[in-house]
Amino acid sequence: MTTDTIDTNKPKLNKRILWADYAKCFGIIAVVTGHAINDVAGKGLDVTYNAIYWWHMPLFFMIGGFFLKKISHDFKGWSYLLGHRIKPLVIAYFLNGAILIILSHFFRQQSWAYTFSYFGRLIYGGSTLDDYLSVFWYMTTYMLAIFMTTLLISFIKNNLVTICHCYWLICTRGCSTKRHVLWQH
Numbered sequence: 001m002t003t004d005t006i007d008t009n010k011p012k013l014n015k016r017i018l019w020a021d022y023a024k025c026f027g028i029i030a031v032v033t034g035h036a037i038n039d040v041a042g043k044g045l046d047v048t049y050n051a052i053y054w055w056h057m058p059l060f061f062m063i064g065g066f067f068l069k070k071i072s073h074d075f076k077g078w079s080y081l082l083g084h085r086i087k088p089l090v091i092a093y094f095l096n097g098a099i100l101i102i103l104s105h106f107f108r109q110q111s112w113a114y115t116f117s118y119f120g121r122l123i124y125g126g127s128t129l130d131d132y133l134s135v136f137w138y139m140t141t142y143m144l145a146i147f148m149t150t151l152l153i154s155f156i157k158n159n160l161v162t163i164c165h166c167y168w169l170i171c172t173r174g175c176s177t178k179r180h181v182l183w184q185h
Contacts, residue, residue: 026059027059030056033052034052034053037049037052061142064142064146068153070150070153073154077154081147085147089139090143092139096136097136104118125140
């Protein structure tokens with residue numbers, strides 16, 4: 001990971017980093033394989049299933065973290081972080097979530113009350129998303145990870161303090177994995 005600050009005045013050069021593309025491809029294959037053997041995991045594939053789920057999603061976080069850079073402490077820096085890194089993810093999250101909720105409403109013939117409550121779940125996010133929206137845990141977690149990691153590398157000068165913050169976040173992760181029941185049907 002580089003420690004350069006984003007210079008918004010430089011022209012962008014879109015150079016592909018092949019090892020990152022190959023790693024993402026490998027990760028996508030692992031995700032598909034993990035989901036494909038999920039139904040037969042109890043039939044002798046438990047070790048394979050657990051081995052795949054141990055590393056395949058953290059791989060995407062590590063690859064994403066490789067491309068993070070420090071932001072400047074001015075409007076341009078914040079504009080880059082929020083407008084270029086976070087905003088596209090938020091748009092994809094809400095657009096795809098809304099499409100899935102509407103499709104589900106018509107294909108599953110759900111009530112409008114249920115559909116509107118699911119829009120509330122989409123806004124709240126996290127563990128309230130289940131069934132066909134459960135995959136969106138990745139989007140919200142990835143957005144938060146990008147935002148927090150960029151802040152850590154940009155505003156904390158001491159690497160030891162940054163490592164301590166990361167350790168604290170990892171150790172307190174257990175608090176965030178409890179299922180919060182806000183909506184029940």
